[in-house]
Amino acid sequence: MGFHLPKALVSEITKAARKVGVSEKLVHQGLQALDLEAKTGAPPNSGAGYRPPPGGTPYDHVAGPSAAAVPQPQHAVVAPRPDLVGGSVTPTQEELNNFQAAVNKLWDLDVNRLQPGVDYEIEAGEGKKIYEKADLAAGSLFRFVKIEALQKPTFAAFVALLDNYTAQQNVTEVVGQVELQEMTTFLDEICATPVMQYVHKLLVAKNLAPADLIAFKKVLWKMWFELYGRDGGRQSSSGFEHVFVGEYKEGEVGGLHNWIQIFLLEKAGALNYTGFVLPRNRGKPRPDSQTHILTIQFEWMNQVKAACSTFIGTSPEFEIALYAFCFLAGSENNRMAIAGANVNIKCYNLSGRVGSSYPEVED
Numbered sequence: 276m277g278f279h280l281p282k283a284l285v286s287e288i289t290k291a292a293r294k295v296g297v298s299e300k301l302v303h304q305g306l307q308a309l310d311l312e313a314k315t316g317a318p319p320n321s322g323a324g325y326r327p328p329p330g331g332t333p334y335d336h337v338a339g340p341s342a343a344a345v346p347q348p349q350h351a352v353v354a355p356r357p358d359l360v361g362g363s364v365t366p367t368q369e370e371l372n373n374f375q376a377a378v379n380k381l382w383d384l385d386v387n388r389l390q391p392g393v394d395y396e397i398e399a400g401e402g403k404k405i406y407e408k409a410d411l412a413a414g415s416l417f418r419f420v421k422i423e424a425l426q427k428p429t430f431a432a433f434v435a436l437l438d439n440y441t442a443q444q445n446v447t448e449v450v451g452q453v454e455l456q457e458m459t460t461f462l463d464e465i466c467a468t469p470v471m472q473y474v475h476k477l478l479v480a481k482n483l484a485p486a487d488l489i490a491f492k493k494v495l496w497k498m499w500f501e502l503y504g505r506d507g508g509r510q511s512s513s514g515f516e517h518v519f520v521g522e523y524k525e526g527e528v529g530g531l532h533n534w535i536q537i538f539l540l541e542k543a544g545a546l547n548y549t550g551f552v553l554p555r556n557r558g559k560p561r562p563d564s565q566t567h568i569l570t571i572q573f574e575w576m577n578q579v580k581a582a583c584s585t586f587i588g589t590s591p592e593f594e595i596a597l598y599a600f601c602f603l604a605g606s607e608n609n610r611m612a613i614a615g616a617n618v619n620i621k622c623y624n625l626s627g628r629v630g631s632s633y634p635e636v637e638d
Contacts, residue, residue: 332496333459334489364473371480374604378611381597384470387427387590391565395420395588399562402553403572405582411550416571417538429468430535432461433519433591437536440516442576444524447510448502458500462492465592474596483603498602498629499595505529514629518598519591521575528580532633533594534587540575547574552582556638567614570636584618584634598622598632610637 364384370377389395396418401411425431439454465471466488475491478484484491498514505512506524516522521531531537540546551562552570562569570584586594601609601620609620617637623630 332493332501333455334493334496364469364476366473366477366480370477374609375611377477377600378597378613380473381470381593381600382613384473385590385593386469387429388593389420389424389588389590391567391588393421394424396564397562397566397569397587398564399551399566399569399571400548401550402561403550405552405572408572408579408581409549410547410574412548415541416548416573417541420538425535427590429461429464429590429592432457432464433535434539436461436515437520437539440513440520440522441511442521442523444522444529445506445511448513448516450502458496461591462495465595466492466495468590468592470590470596471592474600477600478603481604494603495595495599497627498599501628503625503628514632518629518632519594523576523578526578528575528578528583530631530633531575531580531583532585532631533591534585534589535591537571537573537585545575549573549579554636554638559638568616568618568634568636584636586634598629602629602632 366377366380370380391397397416398414398418399416400413403409403411425434435457436454439450439457440448466475475484475488478491479486484494500513500515502510502513504510505517505522512522517530519530519533519536521536522529537546537548541548549572552572554570567587567589568584569587570582572582573580597620601622602624605620605622607622607624609622611618611620613634619635619637620632621635622632
């Protein structure tokens, strides 16, 4: 079942990205080809079927240990902030000793996070119990998302990745040269942001990550982009595909815990939001337009995702940073408070690769 994003949306995102120097080609590949995998069963730009060697990364060719050996992004990633100067991305002793304090700092350093009511607006609609399948939503989850919000370099680089995978869960993935470049562009962009600089320093201080930036990117590559088998499919999945893009098999939707992907699929008419999942605690406040973490239900690929927890409005780099912190410094269950909500960040480790990671709202 193919779908197309509205031409006006594609045009506006492309224009906005061009203003900040983001490649129009990268943006178009991320938006224009979102329906190709549904039509052909394979992602575009596959070329001759290039794959990195097992355990290898695109950074392996870089000579020497210096991070300066790799070209940095050619355009500014974030605007200067007076509160983010000097040692602000260097963890304090309290943050090194206290998991929650470090999480609080990650949240504060998400300078690209969108503002609810300004950059976007959601309408959660009616709540439902997890076993209820009726569509109780009067309309879309997202009332609007400003196109300018998607012009941010890390957002544009993220969107360019969304067509790199075959949604069907047991189909072997093929990585082409263009897709490989999109992945390295994304890692290069996010690693230049304050939140990723902070989590890198935090993990280094805990002896959980290499100090060299290129070596750290190799760790991130393995976590998110190295292919592995899922449900019998050989090299059919990756952490990034499962968590941020989504997968499906008959009777089940896997992953898809990212609000940007949900918005784009909803805008294209490929995803139908059917309501939010009611908390078991009846005294808990209902979600409103300011809510940053939400458990929802939707239909995608003719399958129902009964409960999907996702952040709302956060930047791609924040989610990568938080999940990487929990993955490397935490455990399968990582309980914390974020944006006024008690959550459990679930992390499943498959031999150094992300099996899944998402926020589970606790009652």
